[in-house]
Amino acid sequence: MPAPCSIRLRALEPDDLDFLYALENDRDIWGVSDTLAPLSRQVLREYLAHATTDIYVVRQLRQVVTTEISGAAVGVVDLFEYDPLHQRAGVGITIRASERRHGYARQALELLKEYAREVLRLHQIYATVGVSNGPSMRLFRAAGFRRVGTRRQWLRTGSGWEDAAEWQCLLTEETGV
Template identity: 45%
Template sequence: MELLTNERISLRALEPEDLDILYKWENDTSLWENGTTTVPYSRFTLYEYLKNYSTDIYQDKQLRLMITLNNGKVPVGTVDLFDFDPFHSRAGVGILIDKPFRGNHLATESLKLLTSYSFKFLHLHQLYTHIPEQNSISLKLFSNNGYCLCGQIKDWLKTEKGYQSIYVMQLLNQNIP
């Protein structure tokens, strides 16, 4: 478990008691512009998700981990590996830090732990992420953690202000900072 822990935080599997916080985060419409969520999640849907969650990345092709503070195990966010492709040895990365905990370098620490786990334990060759062009905080986070800008996809996300392009960023295993 040391692979998923540092001095301040731990990454852990989802637990049934995470239902309320996941419900809050998944239904926060201010976050929807940064991803592909278009409808709210019911409490029952999230309950079923937690009940059936297997943590087998090879079966599910994804892994969601809770970010918790070590002093009290307070959940402060989630990190995700998605679109896991064992043949090509890659996965997408997503991260969410709850609003009250932002600005404390928790995203950086979480990303470093997830990267270490992905490269040292899962032996992935690469991680990638798609970031909306207006999300300067995430662009800075991934850039500061060794991700390279690979390209831009025009008009990828539809928002209330019109279409928004995204940047594709990538980190290869040999580029670990």
């Protein structure tokens, strides 16, 4: 039986500006988020002003991971490259460094899978993870994703090229649909 959920997913709000500014400008995660330069508060204000646009229009959705008790923002989870024809989307997740190792990422993926299956009616979600990112590799395996392949020299890093593992979760398999 899974542990009780101690987090919630919610929509972005204008008050998330400082949280997003800190998260997006954390150089330690730039390598996994394809970020090359810091983002200004103005750019993030504009992003927040349009972030609630329908997933069917912008083909992406970002939700904030918050603790259930305090409501504090501890991370974000993204659906991107949403494809309504093939009923799939990519998944990205970031938890603040100070909040890692509390099970928030695993719980967030479970909630996201439920939302993707029940609300968006997606057939599958997928993730691309650098093979040296052991914590993310373990996270996706534990969350029921299957490793379905490897893209050779897919990610450019500061020390050269790195292979990327492709992870896939068939949402309809979980319910037998």
